[in-house]
Amino acid sequence: MEWDGSAPDMVRSHLAGFPVVCADDDVAEIVEGLLDRVAAVAGVDRSRGVRRAGPGEWVLSGGDGTVVRVSAGRPAVPRRFPAATLLLGVVIEPGPAMTAGRRERLAGALEEVAFTRRELARLAEELPLLSGLPEVLPEKVFEDTALMVMGHFMSDLVVQVETALALGARAETLTVIDKGYAYRLRHRVTAHLRRLGVTVFPAGQIVAAAESHAHRSKAHGCGRTIAVDDGGYVLPALLDERPDLVESYDGLVEQTMSGIYRLEKYGDRIPVPILSVAQSRLKGTIESYWIAEAAVANLLRLMPGEKWEGRPALVIGYGQIGSEIARLLQQRRMRVACHDRDLLRLVSAHENGHHTGRDLSRLLGEHRPWLIIGGTGRTSMGRPEFDALRRDCVLASVTSRTIEFDVDALAAAAIGIEDLGVRGRRFSLPRGIAVDLLADGYPVNFHHAESIPNRQSDLVMAGLLMGAAALAEPRHPFRPGHNVALSDQVLESSGLLAEFYRLYGPDSDHGSP
Secondary structure (H helix, E strand, O other), X not given: OOOOOOOHHHOOEEEEEEXXXXXXXXXXXXXXXHHHHHHHHHOOOHHHHEEEEEOOEEEEEOOOOOEEEEEEEOOOOHHHOOOOEEEEEEEEEOOOOOXXXXXXXXXXXXXXXXXXXXXXXXXXXXXXXXXXXXXXXXXXXXXXXXXXXXXXXXXXXXXXXXXXXXXXXXXXXXXXXXXXXXXOOHHHHHHHHHHHOOEEEEHHHHHHHHHHHHHHHHHOOOOEEEEEEOOOOHHHHHHHHOHHHHHHEEEEEEOOHHHHHHOHHHHHHOOOEEEEOOOOHHHHHHHHHHHHHHHHHHHHHHOOOOOOOOOEEEEEOOOHHHHHXXXXXXXXXXXXXXXXXXXXXXXXXXXXXOEEOOOHHHHHHHHOOOEEEEOOOOOOEOHHHHHOOOOOEEEEEOOOOOOOEOHHHHHHHOOEEEEOHHHEEEEEEHHHEEEEEEHHHOEHHHOOOOOOOHHHHHHHHHHHHHHHHHHHOOOOOOOEEEOHHHHHHHHHOOOHHHHHHHHHOOOOOOOOO
């Protein structure tokens, strides 16, 4: 068939093959939910504007001329998919008024399927430490505690929330804030949380989320809150804008060093106890390699066909994750330079055979890196560093949010900006230099991915909930401010490490037939 000359935005969209693993008796409910969502977005009355076109096929006709075809069925070649997979599909034939935003909402409607019983059972098996906490912690430990969770909308968050509910938390007083990254399963996670009755807010509405949370908690007789944060979102927003709400918080569990850094400006004025999983030996010893491996794997996925061997790379921030990334890049035969403001870390990088320098701008000019990875947890590159670039390069962050690279300064320095789709954006700088900002500056390990596998995230996700349970105890020993040594004591005496070692240590039969 010859091209008919239609404008690109009027070409029909084919959104097919979205997989859901489910039993036969779940199919009808999944399909009905999909038809309801698509009809709502398309502005179609289900009773009039939907007709069956054949087995597993439906057609929805909108008033603006838009036609949406929905399909659901088992795969034609089952061996290419997990057992019991149902494939959902949507084909959009746009009418004159179809917008890109509406098309995107239709794509989201396809994916907003809560996890099925089979999928939840599989996730629990992948996260045995987290899903097993009800057998370890006191019964209903969260019965009198409202939880506010800042989370990555990945499948392990679903198990964390389900486990919190099993430990006595009430859905009406549980608030989850979406960090807003482009996770692969973010629509499914959102749908599942809403099915549970949990209130969901976006990351840009922290204060509104806290106000809603306080109102719901009070209405249900639950006056105390524990926040489980990932990146220093909750407490800084409350201290700066609604300090009156902080009085009802019994404590904060923080997962990332960027979150710890965001609390530095408050000094000894932090009014609530902080249990720092971020600074714990449990997280630092176990997780860093996994995050580094996920970051490098996603770099390879986002830049297929690139040659890595022999090319210059720069790792900014030679901490636990940065040092692992530098080692992995070195194994790929890249020429790796490293920078860190901490002299001890810089010496360590030098002793490990990396090219180093105390002046970042000078190092950028000398080493002329093609790949630059930022992992400081702060803003490592601004206008002076961008001006020091001497060649086309790629920027990738492994830091929470978009703080690692000053994106506004990069945009101000650019003479042109190009959208590269899923890869990110290209900034054309004077002197003919092109800078590709992967994932638009968000952490590359989460970009359209699940980051590390669930069996690897299990220990830290369980540690976060274990930490929240420790703060929920009425007579806990934590004091306002940082409690690094006590955090280590709680996490290392919890039994999580012993169980992890039993599952994956030398005497484990994990993975055996």
